[in-house]
Amino acid sequence: MSQGIHRILFLLILFCNGSDIFGQSTTQYYHKNPQSVQDGQDVLISVFMFIPDPIVSGMLFFRPVGEISYQELPMRYEGGNWAGVIPGVQVTGQGIEYVVILHKRKWGRIAVPLSSDPFNNPLSFTIIPSKKDIDQKTPKVKASTQFVDVDILILSPETGSVNRPEEVVIAASLFSTAIIDKSNFRILLDGQDQTKKAIMDEGILTLVPDDLSIGLHSVELLFKTTYGLDVTPVEWAFNVNKGMVNVSEGFKYKGNIGGQASSNTASGIN
Template sequence: MYRYVKISFCLVVMIVFSICFLYSAHSFQQDSFIHQKPMSGIVGEDLELALTMLVDESVMSASIFFRAYGSTHYEEIHMETQNRNWQGIIPGSQLSSSGLEYYIVLTTNDGGWLATPTDAPNKSPHFVLIHPGKESQVFLDTKENNLLISADILILSPEFEELVLSEELVIALSFFNAPNIDTNSVQMKIDGEDYSSQTEVSDGIISLVPGTIKPGTHRIQVQMKTKQGLIIEPIEWKFRVAKTGIDLRSEIDFDGDLSVRQSAEYLGGYSKDVSGINGKMNIGLPWVKSRNSFRITSRESEFQQSQNRFSGKIELGDYLHIHFGDFNPRLSSFLLDGKRVRGLGIDLQLPSFRFQFVQGELNRPVQWSGKVDGGYQLVANKSSINSTGHITYFMDRTGYTFRQAINAFRLSFDFNSKFLFGIHFLKAKDEISSVEKEFSHQAGLNVDTTIAGLSESGIPVGEYTYSQFLDSVTLGGHSISFSDKNWGGKNPVDNLVFGFDIGSTFDNRNLKFDFSWNMSLSNKNIWDGAMTLTEMDTTLDDSLDGLIMGEIDTSSIPFDPSSVEDYIIINPYMTPLLPIDY
């Protein structure tokens, strides 16, 4: 059991300090699942990892990402499911006495994900102690029968099961931490063939460029002694040689599944049948993987936000991940923290540098709600009749949702986990042009007694399609007043968020300090666009005196608000109205 202390310091509207102690044991439980971390493992013996769902969460897939302690790259193994239990086995051949680091990621049908550990799992994975196994003792070609001893030898290349091109193959090991090696005793074999005469040993490095090696799986064995003549435990591992170019038949990995779901829902005396199709398809080459999934449901409707999901992800190693379709980016708790986006996402992660970029839409355009008065609506108190009996019907738009476009990025730096710094930016804006003024002549509207009572020659009470209403107005010699903006439904909005954060960790990550500063410029109504300085002067205090609200000199503002409308629309509906005085 260990103690975890976190101090966070965030400045948005106020500065908040908090210190909390968290305790953790070998059982990791969330609201959705529980995972029991193994106490230890043994080299050469398979290690099973299990996870049990606590709720009926729609999990599409689960993967274990693991590596030997000290390694920089994770290997991936897919978990199998039975009811609510997920299981995966790490082969004993891939365990190392240096220890095992791993984390588990579950992908849900809605494009989200769950993980253990929950906080930056790839940076702070679970650790399992791995004990050395009983390996066969392989001796040099000698009559000596001494016990084998261990030495701190590091394999540089190729890595275990790594796929390389024959012309790029370089075998290298480091014995920098084992200076007692007799360099003249080093023997290297590939598939039992002795390459010792071609092996170079100098400056703590053992290296071999074997030349042309045929495609397939090969086994390396390195044997050596100490300067005192003691035999060192042989080092053995396997690697793969690829054919020149890409041989899709032998190198490509493919898996996928397809499921159909049918259910009946009963609520409040009403029943509804819901059907859906879920599927996934994963394609992988040694250096690139593509993970794709989809969900098609009968809940999908043009009258609401999309219920279908189409997600894709391209992984170029551990360093570059490209998302497209529906995904759930996590940039910052003040920007995006798991909200669904449909578009493009880029995540470039290097040892001390990370760049995240998101572009797409948060909301798709919806023209109407699909019911009477759910797209067009007559407004009685704005409709009128003149002295000649001519009626002007005031028409309004309702039931719509603007397309909300989003652009965001985060740039962060990690200096040996001692000092962290990041900046972030988000721009989200409703597109007014995405909603049409006249969208369908078949949408229904209601003429009530108030509208019909304007005149006996007016349109009778009843339900009409938009087309029928237009014909009735024309036949009666009347007219329609239909504004191009400032409709009665939702107002289009604009939002700009930017900020930075710094942090540091102490006591082996048990003590953490964070500071964050963020600012949001939010406009709740951008129908009329941006104001100029002159309009701000006269709109807010009704006099052109060079002062905004009688206090702020317009000459002290270095720019015209209309010149930054591509970033944020400034008008009386923006909060704060004057960010320079905020």
């Protein structure tokens, strides 16, 4: 069966499976856009290839709408598709912009969307707000009658923010919490106790972490009152990303897209 017939049959199967499927097709791939994405829901991004030149690796880049830097995730080959999953914890806000870069075995790269500058022309999908009215900037606390509620102000990083590893400083203010024993605290980073590296100075708790990996990181602050009672733990999460300036510029000037786009290319659809 020729490559062209294979491609036509594949598209017919997709469109016959239901009217709620939206996608773009080029001479090289078919990509299905995420639809009706709920806040906090895992999102599958997949690309089906038509070209005979094998793909050896794929990378998914994504960012919240309005952000500058992309986060990146490796993709896997599953059932004829190159697929990557954006974790639900990072699916928040108004929408997500994304780019897929696939590396060919012989030479060159393929971008989804098919563009010479995909990082400045990403695809995107909107996010449907959840039924619960949750303020994403409010740190999550563990509710329990065994804890004392205290007003602790998170200074940095902001909940859900994207940061470069060398810029991360974990900081919290205890100015309005006179009942806290400032000499009795613990700070956990990704579940690991980092208390010995933290500094408490005039009501400001700070920690400069070492060698943060790319991805999502969690912080938990544990305090006690001057009477020895446990204070309600404060938890929040932030993202670390190395930044996309060099990657996008490298693709723009050095990357080889390969092939020609059809009249219905992904780069024209958001």
